[in-house]
Amino acid sequence: MISRPHGRSWKTGVPGDPKALFRLAFLMVRGKGGPQALSGAASLLKQSADKGNVDALTLLGQLYLQGAGVQQNLPTAARLFTRAAEKGNAQAQFFIGKMYRNGAGIAQDQLKGLTWLQATARQGVAEAMYELAVIFGKGQGVTADEVESLHWLEMASESGLPLTQ
Secondary structure, eight states, X not given: OEEOGGGOEEOOSSTTOHXXXXXXXXXHHHTTTSSOOHHHHHHHHHHHHHTTOHHXXXXXXXXXXXXXXXXXXXXXXXXXXHHHHHTTOHHHHHHHHHHHHHTSSSOOOHHHHHHHHHHHHHTTOHHHHHHHHHHXXXXXXXXXXXXXHHHHHHXXXXXXXXXXX
């Protein structure tokens, strides 16, 4: 059990179960069942991530990216996102793609960023599709390609991204 304000405690289920640790941390981040407890959530996410939980790697990366419950650390966020992205997590692929494109916490590499964003878009993430539309439309690190840009813009729109409708 993890103590929380007002004398109540969070129940983690099976001790050490990475899925249970992630679920509890997720609830704590969202403030469900009690006040938001970001530092406690970060601790649980670290435990879950150390046991290979990809969702925990991604959410912990977001905490480090934002400095929420932990001291902001972009290189740590990048390492966590990379580990999760390599295991196929679309959200982590999106974040690491953006970080490579912007050189945030990691050496800027337009091609690696593009590659991760394309992997994300192929998994149906509309935000990545929109990013690709902008990249190809403006020629950001690639040769401008209006046809490719329109293709990704259409895909993003069909996926329901409100910015493109």
